Every structure is written in structure tokens, then in C-alpha cells.
Amino acid sequence: MDSLHEERKEKITLDVSNIQDSNELHNTLKENFEFPDFYGMNWDAFWDAITGLVELPKTIIFEGWDNIEEKLPTDSQTLVNIFKEFNEEYPYMECEVLYKK
Numbered sequence: 001m002d003s004l005h006e007e008r009k010e011k012i013t014l015d016v017s018n019i020q021d022s023n024e025l026h027n028t029l030k031e032n033f034e035f036p037d038f039y040g041m042n043w044d045a046f047w048d049a050i051t052g053l054v055e056l057p058k059t060i061i062f063e064g065w066d067n068i069e070e071k072l073p074t075d076s077q078t079l080v081n082i083f084k085e086f087n088e089e090y091p092y093m094e095c096e097v098l099y100k101k
Helices: 002-007 022-033 043-052 065-071 073-089
Strands: 011-015 059-063 096-100
Touching: 011 022, 022 043, 022 073, 043 073, 059 065, 065 073, 073 096
Parallel strands: 011 059, 059 096
Antiparallel strands: none
């Protein structure tokens, strides 16, 4: 498992300042985290992807987060909660998530 940790990306920055709906958000997540084509474009599928299909980077930065909070308040809170739960359940793979305005 050490070889996995050596290959883990340091940081990914996602610009979410122009996202208008949940589908766009999931497309952005899919592209940036390199989810497979069969990614289900919902929060259950997101959880499955980050816990079993891809390895998250050490740091994730969301630029323009205030746009997501304003346009997609439920999705934004869900995403925050998912990353919090991920870090609680997988402390050895902890991922720092920064939500920048």
C-alpha cells in the first residue's frame, strides 16, 4: 500500500465559480477526480468513487465556493459532509479540503 501513497497527488484545484446546477457540479467532479465513465452523477456514486475507485489528493481547493453555496445550497452542504465523513472514516487517507470564496 505504500506505493499507492507515493503516487498520491498533492493538490487539485477546482474552479466552481460558474457552475449553475448539480449536473455541472458532478461533471466537474468527475473530470477533475478522473472518475470512470460509468460514474452515476449523484452523491451515493460520489461516495463510492472516492472510497473505492480513485485516490483523493492530499489537498482539494474549491475556488468560487460562494457560487456553489448560493446556487446549490443542498449540494454544497452534502459535499462538505461527504469530505468530513471521508476524513473520519479514512484517517490514513485524510484529505484537506479548502473552500475559497
